[in-house]
Amino acid sequence: MTQTFSDHHSHSHTHSHHGHIHSEESQRKIINRLSRIEGHVRGIKNMISEGRDCPEVLIQVAAIRGALDRVARLILDEHLSECITRAAQDGTIEQEIETLKSALDRFLPS
Template sequence: MTDVQTPLTPAREKSLNRLKRVEGQVRGIARMIEDDRYCIDVLTQLSAVKSALAAVEGEILKDHASHCVTHAIESGDAGDQKAKLDELIGLLAKHYRL
């Protein structure tokens, strides 16, 4: 069996590119700490990374809702619909500490 990788959707490609930028930002923060940079500058960069990760999280959540959840609804499979909604509710409950 060959291991064929499916092409990324535009939304996934966008998220991947953002994550690569975040990766660079995190390396930059590590260098700032190694260079004993001013704490406020480091904290400012940490805040920027958290915002960038939140943007990626939002894109992936939107992608999940528009594809996976929509597919479950359109399928008419009640079990799949419940599973997708339970996943989503569980994620949101964990994220928002509900």
């Protein structure tokens, strides 16, 4: 079963004691961006089906890559401003930082 962002975003961390809750505005902004990216990916599929030139397709792939990076930045900013702050108050900052480091190791290229 595929988790949607909102499903994943509202989960509770198993390694800490706080609920993983973010503002509705933040969730809406991220989901809207992901919906636009989803549409963009469908557009690229159509381009390939239509036999469009490879350079045109690659430019669109690069645009999606940039859009995904911007979504990741929003998620990271939100995490730092909300979850890390809350973990510091709850006394679970070390666990939260280790989890974030682990996620960043997977996210960032080696």
